[in-house]
Amino acid sequence: MPAHDWATAAAAGxxxxxxxxxxxxxxxTLTPIAALPALAVLPPATRDALAGLAALPRAAVGVVSGRSLDSVRELVGLPGLRYAGSGGMHISFGAEEAIDPALAEFDAIADALLTALSxxxxxxxxxxxxxxxxxxxxxxxxxxxxxxxxxxxxxxxxLAELAPDCPPLRVRAVTQALEVALAGAWTKxxxxxxxxGVDALVVFAGDGANDEEAVAAVNARGGLTVGVGPEAPAAVRLRVxxxxxxxxxxxxxxxSLCGAAVVGRPHPGGVVTPRVIHQGAR
Known part of the structure; x- marks a missing residue:
């Protein structure tokens, strides 16, 4: 199998x-990096492919993003998918959500960080x-x-000048940006x-440093990890x-899995508003 042919491996599994x-x-990964985040619009054909795969029996599709959960759900526009926003700190699956308590802790110091970065x-x-x-x-x-x-x-x-007066931070370079969160906050x-899911063949694809933990988690499960572009984590098993x-x-x-029916498949609009059922300990 060619090193880049993750789709063949996923279909075989x-x-x-x-x-x-x-x-x-x-x-x-799903969209190119745009000059402004608002310009990174998901093409209809890509949305149709995601919808078709999500409709398969024994299959689930999710988007795991550094964007806010509301933003990524709105951009993808498929309520039946699984979502994680804020780099894994806000997770939605069906009508349920999991929220890292670090969200509220970070919001308490965000104004000070914004002032320092001004x-x-x-x-x-x-x-x-x-x-x-x-x-x-x-x-x-x-x-x-x-x-x-x-x-x-x-x-x-x-940001380093704030260290004596705020909790430890996780500051890392991602694709054309710095990501700032609390050290120990949930990750992808x-x-x-x-x-x-249980006993699933898991495929994860990402392009930047904030995908490292997701790559490690999927590798530990024996899944397929796909690095997109030159800045993808080194530990990915396949690259494009x-x-x-x-x-x-x-x-x-x-x-391969859905056939021609996926082309032009209608997909529902709008966003489901889930209920919050879990706030895990950090």
Whole structure:
């Protein structure tokens, strides 16, 4: 099997009788990285492929994103899928949700973090801070690489100055941004553990550093991990060159398992509002 042909491996596992759980990152995996997050719109054909796969018996599909849960659910627009937002801290499965208590803890210090970051953001036009439940995304996707390096250094220094007065932070580079959350907050790996299902062949695909824990969780289950592009975690078992190649594989998988019926399949609009049933301990 070619190293990139994750779709063939997933189809073979499903045809052998295993339940199949497909969990994908959104930005950089299902859609290209856009100049602004709001411009990363899911193509209708990709939505149809996801809907077709989710409708299969013994199959589940989920999107695990650094975006807020409400944002990713709205962008995907398929209420029947499983979702995780805020990098795994807010998880939705059916009519139920799991919420990391770190969301509320982080919100209590978010204003101080925003104030600290205001100086580097002002010094580097084209950067901005996106506030989400439980985390911040510090975007620099509009900068050239040399200016991006300078901005990241100043942003990290600004956050480090807060260390004596706030809880420990997890600050890491993701695709063209810094992700800021509380150290010990749930990750995409925690989301995988809650969304994977029992005895399923789990497939996860992602493109950045904040996918590392999800990759580790799926590898530990003996699943398939797919790295999308050059910045994907080193531990992935299969790789594709870019987002276009990944989506081509997704369409091959849908065509293989769903047939022509997936093309133009109607899908429901709107978003289900789940009830919160669990707030796990950190």
């Amino acid at each position: 499903y045809r052998a009788g295993r339940p199949l759980t497909l969990l994908f990152d959104y930005d950089g 100086s580097p953001v002002k010094s580097f036009p084209g950067t901005w801070v996106e506030r989400k439940p439980g985390c911040l995304s510090v975007h620099y996707r509009q900068l050239t690489p040399p200016r991006a390096a300078g901005f990241v250094e100043e942003a990290r220094e600004a 790996g925690d989301a995988v553990d809650r969304l994977a 060159a870019d987002q276009n190649e990944f989506v081509a594989g997704l369409h091959r998988l849908a065509a």
